[in-house]
Amino acid sequence: MILPALVRRLRDEHPACDIRLSESEADAPDLGNLDLLFYDGLVGREAEHLKLLDDPYLLVTRPGDFPDGPARITDLDGAPLIAWPATCDQPRLEQALVDNGARPRIVFRTAGNETILSMVRAGLGSAILPWLAVHGADVRSDDRLRVHELRPLIAREIFVHWPGGRTRSPLVARTIEIAVEIADEL
Numbered sequence: 001m002i003l004p005a006l007v008r009r010l011r012d013e014h015p016a017c018d019i020r021l022s023e024s025e026a027d028a029p030d031l032g033n034l035d036l037l038f039y040d041g042l043v044g045r046e047a048e049h050l051k052l053l054d055d056p057y058l059l060v061t062r063p064g065d066f067p068d069g070p071a072r073i074t075d076l077d078g079a080p081l082i083a084w085p086a087t088c089d090q091p092r093l094e095q096a097l098v099d100n101g102a103r104p105r106i107v108f109r110t111a112g113n114e115t116i117l118s119m120v121r122a123g124l125g126s127a128i129l130p131w132l133a134v135h136g137a138d139v140r141s142d143d144r145l146r147v148h149e150l151r152p153l154i155a156r157e158i159f160v161h162w163p164g165g166r167t168r169s170p171l172v173a174r175t176i177e178i179a180v181e182i183a184d185e186l
Helices: 002-013 090-099 113-121 131-136 170-185
Strands: 037-039 047-061 080-083 105-109 126-130 146-151 155-163
Touching: 002 170, 047 113, 047 131, 047 170, 080 113, 113 126, 126 131, 155 170
Parallel strands: 080 105, 080 126
Antiparallel strands: 037 155, 047 126, 047 146, 047 155
């Protein structure tokens, strides 16, 4: 949700700018030759960063699998769960579940949010996804799915990173400003 709005605004303001995007699921991403990196965690001492937002995790289920309203993490103990691969923030999420009394059974892992949601619709299990993913997929309007807040709350942190010690171009500086504006709007 942040990147599509960011790219649109940059292109509107600077139609001739050269924007190149890539996505990877790295445990320890490297800024390398990148101007900016959006990541759900900190990436190292050589990078400067700015936290954009906290992105709370939500439980996505089929109707009737859990009572309406917030779900307790302990209710997930032993329950089947569709999950992301154990990269990025996923290991921290799974440890937070354990720390709060739940060891769900991971029955399927995939990096695709739509695939995760399809598996929930098919009854394979529930899923824990961040608010940005749930909101971006318009899950709340799907009558085959229910969204529950988790108690206690667990959230991932979304940061924008840039190489430390390097002068930022005006376009990079503006990109960071726009990212902050979009995060504030969310």
